[in-house]
Structure formats: C-alpha cells, structure tokens
Amino acid sequence: MRTRTILRLVACCLLAFLGLSFVAGVYLVQVTLQPTRRLLSADGEMHAREMSQRHGAELTDVAIPARDGATLRAWIIEPRNNNGNAVILLHGLSDNRQGMMDYAEMFLSDGFNILMPDARAHGASGGQLATFGLLESDDIHRWLDWLEQSEHPHLLFGFAESMGAAQLLQSLPSEPRFSAVAVESPFSSFREIAYDRVGQFFHTGPWLGRTVLRSIVEAAFGYARLKYQLDFEQVSPEAAVGRIRVPILLIHGVNDSNIPIRHSRKIALGNPSVTLWAVPNTEHCGTINTAHRQFQQRLISLFGGHSTDQSIN
Numbered sequence: 302m303r304t305r306t307i308l309r310l311v312a313c314c315l316l317a318f319l320g321l322s323f324v325a326g327v328y329l330v331q332v333t334l335q336p337t338r339r340l341l342s343a344d345g346e347m348h349a350r351e352m353s354q355r356h357g358a359e360l361t362d363v364a365i366p367a368r369d370g371a372t373l374r375a376w377i378i379e380p381r382n383n384n385g386n387a388v389i390l391l392h393g394l395s396d397n398r399q400g401m402m403d404y405a406e407m408f409l410s411d412g413f414n415i416l417m418p419d420a421r422a423h424g425a426s427g428g429q430l431a432t433f434g435l436l437e438s439d440d441i442h443r444w445l446d447w448l449e450q451s452e453h454p455h456l457l458f459g460f461a462e463s464m465g466a467a468q469l470l471q472s473l474p475s476e477p478r479f480s481a482v483a484v485e486s487p488f489s490s491f492r493e494i495a496y497d498r499v500g501q502f503f504h505t506g507p508w509l510g511r512t513v514l515r516s517i518v519e520a521a522f523g524y525a526r527l528k529y530q531l532d533f534e535q536v537s538p539e540a541a542v543g544r545i546r547v548p549i550l551l552i553h554g555v556n557d558s559n560i561p562i563r564h565s566r567k568i569a570l571g572n573p574s575v576t577l578w579a580v581p582n583t584e585h586c587g588t589i590n591t592a593h594r595q596f597q598q599r600l601i602s603l604f605g606g607h608s609t610d611q612s613i614n
Contacts, residue, residue, distance in 0.1 A: 319516060326520025329498070333521075334422075334430045334529065336395045341425055345399035349376065352402065356409040357381045365447050368439050371427035375418035375444065377452070378405060384412035387454035388604070389444060391465030393486075393586065394431070397424030403589055404460060407597050413604075414452055418444055420465065430529065433464060433491060433536050434471035441472040449478070456480045458604045462586045463487070463560065470538035470568070473545045481603050483550040486557055486586050489564040491536035495521065497561065539568045542575060549575045550603050552596070554583030 353360040358380040365373050376398060388408050390401040398417040405415045421428030421440060428436075445457060459482040461469040466484035473479065488494035495518045499510030510518055525531045542549065549572075553565040562579060569577040578599065583591045 322514070322516035323520045323524075325517045326522075327524050329495075329517065329521045330525050330528070333498075334432070334525070334531075336422065336431055338423060339395055339397050339400075341397055341399060341419075345402075349378075349399065349402060349405075352406055353378050353409070356406070358409055363447070363451075365443055367421065367428065367436070367443065369428070369436065371421055373418060373421060373427065373440055373444070374425040375416055378409060378415040378417070379452070380409055380412055380414070382412060383414050385455040386412075386458065386604070387414040387416060387448055387452055387456075388458045388460060389416045389418070389441070389448070391418065391441075391459070391461035391469055392420065392423070393463030393465055395423070399424075401462075407589075407600070408460075411601050411605075413458075414448075414454060416444060416448055420468070430531075431464070432531055433533070434468045434538075435531055435533070435536060437468040438472040438475065441468065442476050445476065445478055458482065460484070460600065461487075467536070467538045470549070471536065471541045473547055473549075474541050479547050481548040481550075481606075483552065483600050483603055485552040485588060486554065486560050487538050487551070487564060487568065488560050489537070489539040489567040491533040492518070492522070493564065493567070494560065542568050542572055546574045548603065550599065551575055551577045552580060552588050552599075553577065554580050554585060554587055554591075556581075556583055557585045559585035 350360050358378050360376055360378045363375050363377050367373050390404055392398060392400045397419050401417055405417060408415055419426040420431065420437060422431040448454060448457065457478050457480060459469050459479055462485045466487035469482055469484055470487055473482070493507070496507035496510035499514050499517055500507045503509055522533055525533055551565045551569055553562045555562055565577055569575040580588045580592055588596045
C-alpha cells in the first residue's frame with residue numbers, strides 16, 4: 302500500500318513537472334519570437350542624418366518586400382567619394398538600425414556605402430516573428446539583390462552583432478556574393494543558446510538546460526514546430542560556417558555573460574577560413590568601446606585586404 306502511494310506521488314510530481322515544463326517552453330517561445338520592438342526615434346534619425354552630412358554622404362530611406370510579403374526597411378548611406386564597395390550592417394535582438402550608428406560612421410570614414418536594415422519584427426520593418434535566421438537568411442539575400450541592382454558595388458561585405466551575427470553567418474551557404482564578413486558575439490546554434498538562456502534564468506551554467514530542465518527546451522522546440530512551423534534545429538551558424546570558405550572574422554568578448562565565448566570557439570573549430578579574436582575584459586558586443594582602434598584596424602584591414610579579390614558580376 303505504501304509503495305502504491307509513493308508511486309502515485311512520483312507519477313503526480315512527474316506529470317506536474319512535465320506540465321510546468323510545457324508552460325515554460327511556450328513562454329520561452331513567445332518572448333523569444335516576439336521580442337520587444339524598439340522603434341526608431343526622431344533624435345536617432347536626426348543624429349544619423351547629421352553624421353552622414355559630416356562625412357559628405359547622403360542618407361536615404363529604402364524598402365523591399367520579403368518573400369512572405371513583409372516590408373523590410375533600411376537606410377542606405379552613400380558617401381560622395383566612395384570606394385566602390387558596400388557593407389551591410391545587421392543589429393542585435395530588440396534593437397534597430399540606429400544601434401549600428403557607431404559602426405556606420407567607422408565604415409563611412411573609409412568610403413564604404415552603408416546599408417543599415419531593420420531586421421524583420423524589429424524597428425520599422427514588418428513581420429510578426431523573429432526567426433533567428435530561418436527567414437532572415439532570405440531577407441539578407443534580397444537586400445544584396447537590391448544593393449547589386451541599385452548601387453552596383455564592386456564588392457560586398459558584412460558586419461553584424463549578436464542576433465544579426467548569427468543571421469549573417471547562416472546566410473553564407475546560399476549567398477556567395479560576400480567577399481568577407483566580420484561578426485561579433487554570435488551564438489553557435491539555437492539549441493546551444495537555449496541551454497544558456499535556461500541556465501541564465503536560474504543563474505547557473507548551460508548544464509541545467511542540458512540536464513534537469515532539458516524538458517523546457519524540448520517543449521519550446523516542439524511548440525515552435527507545431528504552432529509556427531519553425532524548425533529551430535536548423536538554426537546553426539556553426540553548421541553553416543562549416544560549409545563555406547568566405548573569410549570570416551569572429552569577434553567575441555572574453556567576459557561576455559550574454560552569449561559566452563564558447564559559442565564562437567565552436568564556430569571557429571576546424572574551419573581555416575575563420576579567425577577568432579578573443580577580446581580581453583570585454584562584455585557582450587563591447588569591443589568597439591574596449592579596443593576601438595584595434596577593432597577598426599582589423600575590420601578595415603579585412604575588408605580592404607579582399608578589395609581586389611573579385612567583383613560582382
């Protein structure tokens with residue numbers, strides 16, 4: 302009798318745990334795929350136009366349709382004395398194009414045309430869900446189509462941070478037009494960053510999401526497939542980079558507590574096209590502040606070093 306009672310208690314606890322895991326997984330999906338939308342500010346736009354004028358450049362609003370009909374919006378900034386090449390800048394989660402202004406000014410000073418999109422479900426772009434590369438890879442492809450047709454750059458380069466970094470890396474297997482890319486603080490796969498997020502909620506390492514609370518991660522992945530037909534097992538910058546030979550500079554702060562540096566180490570492992578710069582005493586996407594001069598030198602050297610490699614046909 303006592304054994305049956307214990308078994309019932311264990312079964313009830315297990316069912317309760319699985320039920321709570323499902324609820325937590327649904328919550329994790331909803332807050333992740335529908336991030337807080339940071340709208341463009343009038344002050345930010347004024348700052349962007351003033352910066353463009355300082356560099357003798359013209360800022361223009363542009364828009365293109367995505368494959369699913371969402372309207373994607375961006376700024377194109379064109380210096381009068383440009384070097385003939387273009388850079389696309391991709392921002393992080395819950396940010397918008399205004400968050401990339403410091404990078405834009407850095408590239409403008411070297412004569413690059415700058416394309417600054419808002420990711421889908423961010424800023425002024427349409428789309429209800431952020432999909433971390435599943436749909437954004439094609440969005441990037443369409444932006445490069447627009448650049449090629451409207452601006453006719455000799456070469457195309459990309460720089461992105463955090464979420465944008467992961468999206469840019471995932472676009473590479475199907476996008477051969479990049480001559481080189483640099484990214485800061487990407488995650489290696491959606492599953493791996495999910496383990497981190499579960500652990501961060503409880504102030505532990507990723508081991509908690511991999512073991513005791515793995516049911517939350519599995520529930521989240523399953524719910525995303527059933528509810529939105531999105532397979533986040535396919536979101537893997539690590540796998541994408543393993544299949545390409547475009548020169549890539551990975552930048553990652555050693556002290557990054559948001560996306561730990563092990564993600565970039567996993568991406569870089571075994572691919573000779575990837576260079577990893579581990580930046581000491583630097584948090585998430587903070588290299589432009591902690592090592593500004595070296596940061597600028599490395600990026601301009603990377604992009605300038607491939608300026609004679611090939612041209613867009």
